[in-house]
Amino acid sequence: MTDTAAEPPHASDPTYTGESGPIFSLGFRTAVLTLITFGIYRFWAKTRIRRYIWSSAALDGTRFEYTGTGLEKLLGFLVAVVFLAVYLGLVQIVLTFAGLSLAGEPNTPGEAMAQGAAFSLTFLALLPFILFAQYRARRYKLARTRWRGIRFGMDKAAWGYAWRAIGYYALALLTLGLLMPLATYRLTKYMTDRSWFGDAKFELGGRWTGLYRAMRHVLIPVFGLIAGSLMAGFLDQDWLIAVLPPVFVIWLIVGVVNYNVQSFAYTTSHTTLENGVSVDSRPQTGTVIFKYMIGSIAISLLLGILVMVFGGIFAVLFSGLFQMLEADGPASWQAMVAPAFVGVLGYLAVILAAGALSLALVVQPILAHYIATLRVENVAAIETIRQRAADEGADAEGFADALDVGGAI
Amino acid sequence: MRAPARFHDGERAKVHDVEVALGPDRLTLVIEGTTLPAPLRWPLSDLRALRGQSDARRIVVTRAEDTGDESLQSPARLEIEDTAFRDWLLATRPNLFARDTRPGTRRKVALWLGGAAAAVAVMLFVILPLLAGTLARMLPLEREIAFGKTVTAQMERLLGAREIGALDCTEPAGRAALDAMTGRLMARQDIAYDLNVRVFDHEMINAFAAPGGQVVLIRGLIEEAETPEALAAVLAHEIGHVVHRDPTRAALRTAGSVGLLGLVFGDFAGGAAMLAVAQRLIDASYSRTAETEADAFAHRMLAEADISPAAIGEMFARFREIGGETPGALAHFASHPQLDARIDAAQAAIPEGFEPRPLLNDAQWQALQGICGADDQ
Structure with a gap:
């Protein structure tokens, strides 16, 4: 499209302004909160990260907005858990039984294969729900995305x-x-x-x-x-x-x-909006791979430094303990507290930092590349699009959260 | 106070260039623009700003209003970049970032939390155990035996065996004494399993039962037992597990509950640890019943073999001497019920007019204690 001399009426390049520092800090703080609430905060964590990412992307001078809430995600998750707990528990116990009665100790390759098949059936039994969850999660994300105050949406299907x-x-x-x-x-x-922006429908050509x-x-x-x-x-x-x-x-x-x-x-x-708005996307595979590798190397280096720092403190404290042992005979349990504390703290810091670093150094840079290589043609036609009714979102993306479908963001 | 702003009316995907100002009554925000049919007046107390936005130079304002959607806010948006006006709003409007929730939200959350917890609990503590029991009975015997062999093989590797059978203790005289002991216990019993009692060469003080009639005694236990009767009591207890199909039931139940718990805790950092702790708690609550039942079985079996059921108490007293009883707070994590209660129960199980008959002679007992070879004695 760019090789034609006449430019389309008014094209707009979306921008992404998210930075590594703020998103790392957000990712790390919410991971700590998730840990100390035994996982309950993870719904709010994801919501806050999305709010940051959505509001970092802008088209034609207006930023996107994510309006989902942690509470509705928690409720959706509970709904999914009630259903899946029953289903998954039954499926797994029955399949394990089937696996055992097929072959306790596989004697022939055939038996071994049959047993393997019975165990991997758990995945097949969950597959319809995983795919269902993928669609639901996408519908929820679209239903909670707005631009210029207008809702996106997706049909229930x-x-x-x-x-x-x-x-x-x-x-x-x-x-x-x-x-x-x-x-x-x-x-x-x-x-x-089945996707909409306001009252305008998307179509794939x-x-x-x-x-x-x-x-x-x-x-x-x-x-x-x-x-x-x-x-x-x-x-x-x-x-x-x-x-x-x-x-x-x-x-x-x-x-x-x-x-x-x-x-x-x-x-x-090849995606167009009903009223003549179209999109052009030219991400580079090489750039995506390069950003992924650079990000991964940087994460390994940073985590390596973190491990060395905590490992060093741990070693100093622990060797102190051994000297005490040799000097005074039996050590009291109090002497173990400091090294154990540093050990646990270091372990947690590395685990939590790893998640936040991958968000800041891999996920966000790649996302930024996808957005930077996007172009929206004929953006002026959007102005006639009207608001759509709110989608109550039933169980949000509860199935996706329960089944861990949906990836980084 | 007056500033330029961009306004989206929440009805069309359009930008209105507007001017915002404090109304003459000082209680409203007035939004005026040439593309707006009439100036809008938003009560200052209803003003809300979007939280967690990445661009701190700009503030996006809307108004509190129940439109029936997730946000309890009007779909209209006012983007203000004017620093003075933004700072004035931030300074004078304490409700700007208020979280509005619909009445009854707490009740709804509590209801669903309770419902989900109840569903999970019913699954874990009622349905899965029942199903595991039924399925364990349905499993063909030869399959249960084959499964048991896999389990003992895994246990052997865990204890450090390079190959299967490397840990087996097979000193003939000791073996004969062990067979005599097993024979005595089984003489008046009629059980569906062919017992396969083995001894592993390891210093651990333990014994375990695997599905399909596999019972393993570990050298440490044989060495620590003070009398043949005490060892026979442990053996009888493990045979109780075999007869009740406890290992098979536990394997099936765990298969069901692991997936379910994985679902509940998700994959956040530390989720795996939570899962392990929860699984341990659940196992402990089941195995308390299983242990008590195995004890009861052992009492009967010992009495019928003319061995005093009190021998089981003797063994527990020895355990306590070696290891100390689990203190109160940790008791829930221990899979064996409180030792005191079990010692009392064993005492109470001695039938009236009971006459014990000696189990092994000194030579046999010495041979059994040396079943793994003389070098460790």
Whole structure:
């Protein structure tokens, strides 16, 4: 679109202004609160982090707003727990029984496989709920997002999504990934076509075959690996077996990241709002990988320093204890308090800092890149869009919280 | 007080360039703009600002109003960047960041918290144990035995065995004495399992039962037992667990409760530790019943084999000498019921007119104590 000479009426580039310091501090403080409330604060923690991230993103001079509350997330979680506690408890006990009666101690490879299958059935039994939860979580996030005071929203259609997703993903799996673009496109379309900004509906254009460009670096290593091992078997060439797998596996990992980034770019760029507003997205796979690696290295270094500091204090206190032991014979338990305290404190500090650091140094930079490479065309047409009714949100994203679906933010 | 601002009316996705000012009555905020049909008047006491925004230079103001949505605020937004006006609002409006909640919210939260806790508790303490009991009875015997072998193999590795059977103590004379002891206990019993009693070479003072008739005595226990009767009492207690299918039930119940607890605690930092503590508490509450029942079984079994049930009390008294009883606060974490109560129960279980018959002679007892080889004696 940029190669045409005439610019569209009025395009706007969204901006992201979030900084590492504030989000690290927010992430760390809320993690401490979560720890000392035995996990209850996690709903408020996520809400506060979202509020910061949403309000750091701006389009055409207006910042986004997240209006969700920790309380409604807690209530939604309780609803989901009541249901899932019963379901999961029953499923797991029955499946364990099935696993045991199939084979206590697997004697043949067949029995071992049957037993493995019975245990992994827990995941399959939960799969519909995981997919249901993914749709619900997205609906909740959209329903709690506003821009210029106008609500986003999404239709209630989570079960329809869950069944379709099972079908499409099964198809993709059975074809060794050949039909993955179909699954990605149709499922994205299912969600996009049910999303709204105010009274204007989103729509996903394009074609599912358009995703093969993004998929090629997944398919080449997958089929390369299969063909290579067949060839190696026929030709009896040992060096093929030594060289091919590592090359293809690294290729595949990069390919999967590339597919995630570029399928997002394709589907986002083909998304339009009813009244002529359209979006263009050009994230770079290389930049995403680079930011991820730089962030991970920085986190390892910082955590390493933290471990060294606490480890040093611990060692000093502990060696003091040993000297005392040698000098005075039996040590009292009081002497253990200081080293134990430093040890526990150091352990907690590292765990909590790790979460907050990954938010500040990996999640946010990558998110910022996605936003910086976004462009909204014909933004003036938005002005005619009207408010939509509030979505009471039923159980918020309780199922996603209970099943740990939904990732970093 | 007067300042420029950007206004969104909450009805259209439009920006109104407006001017905000303190009204003449000094109780309202007046919003005026050429694109607004009429000036808006917001009572100062209703003004609210968005919390937790990333841009501190700017303040986004709205008004408290029950519109039926999650926020209890009007959808209209007023973005003020004017420093003086922002500071004036922050200084004079104590309610600016008030958290409005709908009446009845507390009741709703309490109700759902109670409901969720009740559902989880019913699952953990009623449904899962019942189901585990039923399923344990339904499990085919050969499968239970196979499962038990996996469990003992794991236990063996845990105790440091490089390969299966490496810890087995098989001194023939000791083995014969142990078989004599088992035979005596089982003589008048009719149980569904073929007992497989083994001894592991490790200094731990313990014994355990695994599904399907596997009983393991650990060397430390045999060495610490002062009489053959005391050791037989522990053996009878473990046979009680086997007969009641306690290990199988525990395995099934844990499978159900681990997933459920994982759900409740989520994956926050420290969540795994919480899960472990909770699982331990639940196990403890079950095993108290299981231990008491195994004790009762052992009392009967010992009496029927002409061994005094008081022998079990003897063993517990020895345990207390070695380890000390778990003090009050930690008692709930211990899987064995209070030793005192168990010693009393053992005393009370001696039938009237009971005549004990010796269990092993001195030579047999010495052989049994040396079942793992002479070097450790």
